[in-house]
Amino acid sequence: MNSFEWTVVGSDIGPLLLAATGEGLVSVVFHADAAVRDGALGQLAARLGAEPVEVASRDRARGRSGNGPGDGQGDAPGDGSGGAAAPVLLAEPIRQLEEYFTGRRRDFALPLDWSLTSGFNRQVLRELASGVPYGRVVGYGDLADRVGQPGAAQAVGAAMGSNPLPVVVPCHRVVESDGGLGGFGGGRETKRKLLALEGVLPQPLF
Template sequence: MDNTLFPIDSATLTELKARLAVEAQERGLVDVAYRTIDTPVGPLLLAATEAGLVRVAYEKEDFSAVLDSLASKISPRILKAPRRLDPVAEEIDEYFSGTRLTFDVPLDFSMSSGFRQSVQRYLPHIKYGHTESYKEVAEHVGNPKASRAVGTACATNPLPVVVPCHRVLRSDGSLGGYIGGLEAKTTLLNLENAA
């Protein structure tokens, strides 16, 4: 018997990985599917559970660390399975091309809890092209004195871009912080012509 290893060309390897991803999903072996996409604000990692999109991460967050966090908080059964995230990638492409003003994909907020999750669930109500202050968001979620906690909820938003924490500014109109960096926040606000 010949034990020589035959190298597999990259096209065959890609096809085998795709088949593995499909079979794993069909058998219910994938709890978190992920993929990366290129955008005007840099590469983004997208991750989804059966419930919906659970994580959008900027490259500066370290994709490996993000996947480790998902493994510890959601499930270690994570697989690169781009097809499950095709609808999300399509909506994000439409957003960056200026043809989508709201996202319709289901969201999974299980990476947050309590007040932070309340804030993050409110953020999609800030319309495209508009901004609110941390204080205004605090008032909308029923805790007018929690401006600082709103800032923390925005800073820890697991779904940036899709859940628009970039639309929240300081009371004086300055940017405040942003998980993707101030350049990314500025790019998103300029894309939306936010005022």
């Protein structure tokens, strides 16, 4: 049976589940506590027809112990404990995400596995990934126009909600035309933090 690598890494927006196949990074899941992690892994295994294989997080991969920067998770499930192997498929995603959250990276250069999305949703997400750079935002309607579907703002919103690769495919950069944040699968506070990290919104005082 085919397999895919997975791990959970800490970040300033909480634990993230990362998964990768031989094609590339396939899934990023917010708020990956034990329950979310287990549910997501079951869904990924079913959709990919592959067996999940845990690999070490960045801390174990570097031979360190303790929390990663800002993760606050301690011995969170999936942190690479229990003898997990060193990452192969996930080594570069782990490194680039750490650089992003510490302000040392603006653009991701990763192979992506788009197999969890298709049709209009994939078209919109690919346009978002290639056409809306760090520190910029786009409206739902504007993004619909870009893919030749004027008036499809609501469908763009649904595509953002189904994004299997948030952060790397930056659905947090899609906002309402009046300047409102709009919805977000990881929660509005997570969206606000990501936009603050990129300088679109002010950093919180506390």
